[in-house]
Amino acid sequence: MRQNLERRAALIDAAIEVLAREGARGLTFRAIDAEAGCPIGTASNYFANxxxxxxxxxxxxxxxxxxxxxxxxxxxxxxxxxxxxxxxxxxxxxxxxxxxxxxxxxxxxxxxxxxxxxxxxxxxxxxxxxxxxxxxxxxxxxxxxxxxxxxxxxxxxxxxxxxxxxxxxxxxxxxxxxxxxxxxxxxxxxxxxxxxxxxxxxx
Missing domain, CATH: 1.10.357.10 (Tetracycline Repressor, domain 2)
Known part of the structure; x- marks a missing residue:
């Protein structure tokens, strides 16, 4: 459970960086995965939409x-x-x-x-x-x-x-x-x- 919480925080931190750099239109789950260094599809498992x-x-x-x-x-x-x-x-x-x-x-x-x-x-x-x-x-x-x-x-x-x-x-x-x-x-x-x-x- 602790690892999941850490992964979520890492994904949100990655989303912050993408949002600041690319704007709202560039904030995609794929972009977050790439920023966080996670396999494609990871972010979609942590955020409903x-x-x-x-x-x-x-x-x-x-x-x-x-x-x-x-x-x-x-x-x-x-x-x-x-x-x-x-x-x-x-x-x-x-x-x-x-x-x-x-x-x-x-x-x-x-x-x-x-x-x-x-x-x-x-x-x-x-x-x-x-x-x-x-x-x-x-x-x-x-x-x-x-x-x-x-x-x-x-x-x-x-x-x-x-x-x-x-x-x-x-x-x-x-x-x-x-x-x-x-x-x-x-x-x-x-x-x-x-x-x-x-x-x-x-x-």
């Missing part, structure tokens, strides 16, 4: 994105400051972008989800759970910011990752680094000031 395959790939990508204990410990180390949050966000962008095929495959799945209701439900449930987990982790970490801060950073930095992976010449690494810091600065509320806001115009 393409819908089943897409659903399992979506879950596997997020499984592989989950940080390990060492990463979580590092994120919890140090002072709970705005600067520390910026460092954590930079690390997060680096870690997500490092699994390039996973992120590109996820973009393909998002497009497929507009045509496959079951996949849309799977991705909606998975991504909502991921956002909620990030909110809970952030709250438990003691880092500054509230739920809205986490969600805004999730949205902003995800698109920054899209730019980095699909059009890497749009922003330099230095610009990306600065944009992460700016995203934290804009998303994280500062302590209320008694000074009037010069940009506020109620006329």
């Amino acid at each position: 393409r819908d089943d395959l897409f659903n399992q790939v979506g879950g596997r990508i997020y499984e592989r994105y989950q940080p390990d204990e060492a990463t979580i410990t590092r994120n919890l180390a140090g002072p709970r400051t705005r600067e520390r949050l910026t460092e954590v966000m930079r690390t997060t962008v680096e870690n997500v972008a490092a699994f390039r095929s996973g992120y590109l495959a996820l973009l393909e799945l998002r497009l497929e989800a507009t045509r496959r209701p079951e996949l849309r439900e799977v991705l909606t449930r998975t991504i909502r759970r991921d956002v909620q987990a990030n909110v809970s982790h952030h709250r438990d970490s003691g880092l500054p910011g509230d739920e809205t801060t986490v969600v805004l950073l999730h949205l902003a930095l995800n698109w920054l990752i899209v730019e980095r992976l699909t059009l890497p010449d749009v922003f330099t690494e230095k610009e990306i680094d600065a944009l992460v810091a700016a995203a934290v600065e804009r998303a994280l509320p500062r302590e209320p000031s008694r000074e009037p806001d010069p940009t506020l115009d109620l006329r």
